[in-house]
Amino acid sequence: MVSIKTVAVLGGTGNLGPFIVQELVAAGFTVTGVTRAGSTNSTPKFPDGLAIKSVDYESVADLTAAFAGQDAVVSVVATAGIAAQKVAVDAAVAAGVRRFVPSEFGINTRRVGGTPIGAILAGKIAIVDYLKEQAAAHPAFSWTGLSTGLFFDWALERGTLGFSVKDKTAIVVDSGNEKWQASNLPQIGQAVAGILSHPDATANQYLGSASFNLSQNELIALVEELAGTKLAVTRVASADIQKKGEEKLAQGDFRAFIDFLHVHNFADGAGNALAPADSANELVGLPYEDLRATVESWLKKAGAL
Numbered sequence: 001m002v003s004i005k006t007v008a009v010l011g012g013t014g015n016l017g018p019f020i021v022q023e024l025v026a027a028g029f030t031v032t033g034v035t036r037a038g039s040t041n042s043t044p045k046f047p048d049g050l051a052i053k054s055v056d057y058e059s060v061a062d063l064t065a066a067f068a069g070q071d072a073v074v075s076v077v078a079t080a081g082i083a084a085q086k087v088a089v090d091a092a093v094a095a096g097v098r099r100f101v102p103s104e105f106g107i108n109t110r111r112v113g114g115t116p117i118g119a120i121l122a123g124k125i126a127i128v129d130y131l132k133e134q135a136a137a138h139p140a141f142s143w144t145g146l147s148t149g150l151f152f153d154w155a156l157e158r159g160t161l162g163f164s165v166k167d168k169t170a171i172v173v174d175s176g177n178e179k180w181q182a183s184n185l186p187q188i189g190q191a192v193a194g195i196l197s198h199p200d201a202t203a204n205q206y207l208g209s210a211s212f213n214l215s216q217n218e219l220i221a222l223v224e225e226l227a228g229t230k231l232a233v234t235r236v237a238s239a240d241i242q243k244k245g246e247e248k249l250a251q252g253d254f255r256a257f258i259d260f261l262h263v264h265n266f267a268d269g270a271g272n273a274l275a276p277a278d279s280a281n282e283l284v285g286l287p288y289e290d291l292r293a294t295v296e297s298w299l300k301k302a303g304a305l
């Protein structure tokens with residue numbers, strides 16, 4: 001039976017990382033924040049008193065030394081650092097780390113190989129493939145991938161969920177009835193802590209977690225009810241969005257990702273809500289959250305209530 005007590009977190013200074021660090025610390029793990037040599041992100045972003053190591057991410061030797069004594073490595077590195085995680089995986093194996101959690105935290109990349117969105121996510125797919133190889137070759141080493149769907153509270157704050165209370169407008173893909181997977185950032189931190197607290201049950205698996213599965217229509221109805229206003233809905237066909245994305249990708253424009261993401265989540269019949277069989281929530285007993293409470297709290301913060 002594997003026991004995980006010490007955890008190194010790479011990229012813990014960005015949008016998601018601080019929530020993972022916070023929830024790991026709250027769950028009783030001994031956390032070390034690892035940042036890229038030369039980065040100035042760590043001082044404002046890591047909690048007071050956290051052990052911090054500044055490391056050259058291109059050096060297996062330096063990362064191996066940084067990982068000595070760590071039971072697990074959680075990578076929350078930016079998209080730009082996805083491919084470079086291979087060095088961190090090699091270092092984790094060399095240092096005797098038992099579990100590696102790669103920087104996934106989005107759509108389930110195991111399901112999109114051979115598709116246009118899979119082409120954009122090829123770096124993530126390759127790292128999980130590499131982790132599988134390493135775990136097969138080194139039985140003491142293991143991995144867990146975590147898909148979280150959309151960062152929901154983060155997207156609400158950034159206004160990227162396709163509606164505006166201020167302008168009283170919403171854009172809806174197809175019927176708007178398709179359910180999709182979404183997670184609030186603290187919940188993702190709790191999911192990672194839950195996975196590392198149940199190392200045997202979660203070894204060598206690609207799991208998902210979610211605060212909730214919801215549809216665009218549910219979200220709009222809730223916003224309308226809570227804000228006491230009607231949103232004027234414009235409908236767009238997923239086939240048109242997909243075509244636009246493919247045109248962008250053909251020109252090397254990776255902003256196509258957003259078009260493909262909308263189709264992946266919202267298109268009628270997409271089928272990418274989190275299924276219980278794929279769910280870390282079910283496996284580690286992580287409660288789902290209340291959509292209404294999340295939206296209400298955001299509307300209050302945004303001054304719309």
Ligand SMILES: NC(=O)c1ccc[n+]([C@@H]2O[C@H](COP(=O)([O-])OP(=O)(O)OC[C@H]3O[C@@H](n4cnc5c(N)ncnc54)[C@H](OP(=O)(O)O)[C@@H]3O)[C@@H](O)[C@H]2O)c1
Nearest residue numbers: 011013014015016035036039077078080081103106150151
């Ligand atoms: N599901 C969603 O809606 C959603 C939204 C956004 C992101 N994501 C995913 O969540 C994960 C984390 O994203 P994030 O937005 O939290 O990341 P981020 O804020 O862009 O960056 C996280 C940290 O990565 C480190 N970093 C930056 N560039 C790097 C590079 N070239 N190589 C290695 N490390 C680098 C930095 O830490 P140091 O300076 O301390 O080294 C940075 O603070 C990614 O896998 C991303 O694809 C998902």
